[in-house]
Amino acid sequence: xxxxxxxxxxxxxxxxNLIGNQCGSCNKIFFPPRESCPYCRRKSMExxxxxxxxxxxxxxTYTIIHVGPKDFEEQVPYPIAxxxxxxxxxxxxxxxxxxxxxxxIGMRVETTFRRIQEDGYTGAIYxxxxxxxxxxx
Amino acid sequence: MxxxxxxxxxxxxxxxxxxxxxxxxxxxxxxxxxLDSGIEGKDIDAMYVGSMSSGRFVGQEHIGALVADxxxxxxxxxxxxxxxxxxxxxxxxxxxxxxxxxSGMNDIVVVGGIEKMNDVGGSSATETLxxxxxxxxxxxxxxxxxxxxxxxxxxxxxEYGTTKxxxxxxxxxNHKNGALNPYAQYQKEITIEQAMNSTMVAxxxxxxxxxPVTDGAASVVLCAAEKAxxxxxxxxxxxxxxxxxxxxxxxxxxxxxxxxATVHAANMAYKQAKINPKDIDLAEVHDCFTIAEICAIEDLxxxxxxxxxxxxxxxxxxxxxxxxxxxxxxLKSKGHPVxxxxxxxxxxxxxxxxxxxxxxxxxxxxxxLTHNVGGSGATCVVHLLEAV
Numbered sequence: 001x002x003x004x005x006x007x008x009x010x011x012x013x014x015x016x017n018l019i020g021n022q023c024g025s026c027n028k029i030f031f032p033p034r035e036s037c038p039y040c041r042r043k044s045m046e047x048x049x050x051x052x053x054x055x056x057x058x059x060x061t062y063t064i065i066h067v068g069p070k071d072f073e074e075q076v077p078y079p080i081a082x083x084x085x086x087x088x089x090x091x092x093x094x095x096x097x098x099x100x101x102x103x104x105i106g107m108r109v110e111t112t113f114r115r116i117q118e119d120g121y122t123g124a125i126y127x128x129x130x131x132x133x134x135x136x137x
Numbered sequence: 138m139x140x141x142x143x144x145x146x147x148x149x150x151x152x153x154x155x156x157x158x159x160x161x162x163x164x165x166x167x168x169x170x171x172l173d174s175g176i177e178g179k180d181i182d183a184m185y186v187g188s189m190s191s192g193r194f195v196g197q198e199h200i201g202a203l204v205a206d207x208x209x210x211x212x213x214x215x216x217x218x219x220x221x222x223x224x225x226x227x228x229x230x231x232x233x234x235x236x237x238x239x240s241g242m243n244d245i246v247v248v249g250g251i252e253k254m255n256d257v258g259g260s261s262a263t264e265t266l267x268x269x270x271x272x273x274x275x276x277x278x279x280x281x282x283x284x285x286x287x288x289x290x291x292x293x294x295x296e297y298g299t300t301k302x303x304x305x306x307x308x309x310x311n312h313k314n315g316a317l318n319p320y321a322q323y324q325k326e327i328t329i330e331q332a333m334n335s336t337m338v339a340x341x342x343x344x345x346x347x348x349p350v351t352d353g354a355a356s357v358v359l360c361a362a363e364k365a366x367x368x369x370x371x372x373x374x375x376x377x378x379x380x381x382x383x384x385x386x387x388x389x390x391x392x393x394x395x396x397x398a399t400v401h402a403a404n405m406a407y408k409q410a411k412i413n414p415k416d417i418d419l420a421e422v423h424d425c426f427t428i429a430e431i432c433a434i435e436d437l438x439x440x441x442x443x444x445x446x447x448x449x450x451x452x453x454x455x456x457x458x459x460x461x462x463x464x465x466x467x468l469k470s471k472g473h474p475v476x477x478x479x480x481x482x483x484x485x486x487x488x489x490x491x492x493x494x495x496x497x498x499x500x501x502x503x504x505x506l507t508h509n510v511g512g513s514g515a516t517c518v519v520h521l522l523e524a525v
Contacts, residue, residue: 059505061288062291066339071279106257
């Protein structure tokens with residue numbers, strides 16, 4: 001995406017280190033972090049605390065992208081999944097280090113730090129999380 | 138609140154309309170609706186137009202005024218407002234028009250919906266459509282729009298045993314209806330084999346599970362019900378209107394296979410109309426992908442959750458079934474000019490309730506429903522219309 005680098009820089013804590021947040025009122029965990037808890041609303045104001053996810057979870061659904069967006073055309077076909085993290089939040093991400101035929105619902109995965117996309121030949125390279133099958137669980 | 142009726146409808150041909158501009162399309166649809174209604178330009182109190190992304194598709198924002206201008210109303214200074222809610226923009230524009238008359242502020246309103254999608258290339262159109270998804274937490278990681286609906290489909294298959302063949306049957310049925318609609322982009326039937334074996338886009342969805350990229354516009358004229366018969370022999374009354382929202386990202390929803398925004402919007406509309414799903418004679422639902430039609434008939438309450446695939450297989454939703462769905466051909470076959478779709482659904486239901494749908498006419502149709510979705514389900518708008 002062609003936009004100012006600041007737009008990516010702001011999200012480094014989430015994309016590099018899985019920093020979400022937790023509601024101090026009901027203890028629910030959110031990723032990405034929310035400004036307020038949608039369950040507690042005003043009771044959660046000023047009570048949303050940073051919370052780092054451990055990075056492990058389970059595939060609840062997936063797809064294999066055969067026709068990709070421009071920045072991902074060279075990677076097709078690639079699997080993308082919705083993962084339910086052990087702490088509760090659900091996240092969308094690519095599955096790597098695994099034959100795409102082997103991806104399945106219920107599979108245990110963990111985050112891995114990878115290059116996601118880049119702004120052309122000389123532009124910024126964006127990094128973030130993808131998921132790979134769990135090594136030890 | 139006053140009752141409101143639809144007194145005129147207009148539609149352009151849907152398709153790859155290389156010789157027609159954005160301006161020509163919306164003017165054509167608007168002029169047809171106004172001529173159909175019997176009103177004159179001086180009667181119009183306000184205009185609302187739905188468009189998802191005129192800025193990215195044709196490089197033009199500020200289209201409320203543009204549409205009034207290009208339709209010949211610039212020197213009458215008619216209030217003209219654009220409404221946006223991704224692919225639900227048209228349905229939302231209709232709802233705003235309805236409110237403005239129901240409130241007593243206006244008597245006659247023209248509503249339009251438009252998208253001119255083919256002035257940009259295919260990958261650019263795909264990228265623009267993806268802006269309806271969560272850019273930062275979905276699209277950034279490489280998921281496409283078909284990819285999001287593919288994940289709904291796979292989860293639906295996993296939980297309820299829905300099959301790829303049932304998905305294909307949605308496409309076959311909608312093409313069969315579209316073949317009877319002279320405005321449809323694809324007036325051509327397809328076989329179950331073609332639908333099952335089409336090029337893979339996002340597993341398990343193939344090309345024949347996806348609605349196409351389309352140019353087109355639709356328009357309707359709304360009028361306070363008490364004045365409708367001054368202009369029109371067969372006014373069609375709006376008896377219910379509902380809208381709902383949900384998380385922008387699919388992954389944050391309560392249930393991946395349920396569009397809670399649809400459930401919310403439908404319940405709101407049913408409550409207002411004091412009817413329930415079994416009172417409905419036909420529906421135009423948002424089948425941007427085949428799985429979306431299966432989820433829609435469940436979330437609208439036509440069948441129980443998980444039984445949508447079976448309902449399609451049992452031919453409940455065909456033209457001669459007990460609940461005809463997408464008699465126009467739906468988004469799949471009629472085409473999906475995103476901002477126009479919600480208004481085009483109203484045009485189809487009004488045409489059916491007037492008994493003017495020709496070879497695709499549903500017999501004795503009295504109450505019809507429209508269901509228009511934005512994104513993967515973050516916005517939904519439902520309307521109920523009745524022949525009076």
